[in-house]
Amino acid sequence: MRLMLSTIVAITAAVFMVCLGTMPSKAYDGPWCLRGERGGGATVDDCQYASFEACRNFIYLWGPTSMCIPNVNFRPNPAYPPRKRKFR
Secondary structure (H helix, E strand, O other), rough: OOOHHHHHHHHHHHHHHHHOOOOOOOOOOOOOOOEEEEOOEEEEEEEEEEOOOHOOOHHHHOOOEEEEEEEOOOOOOOHHHHHOOOOO
């Protein structure tokens, strides 16, 4: 009886969390993307890698047709904001 009650509570809590709606997390958008196939000819870009070597380390997870490509949408954050020029 106790096991059944705890199972019901756990399932109810899980359903409640899913029904509340989860916000997709904003992943780090790095300068390198891993492009891989997800079946049916669909390709997916995973753009979270800070270096080419970091991207290459995950190629084996995506299969033999995956590759590392530069992220064309990458915009690095400047370390310091640009100075405002004063005109006299």
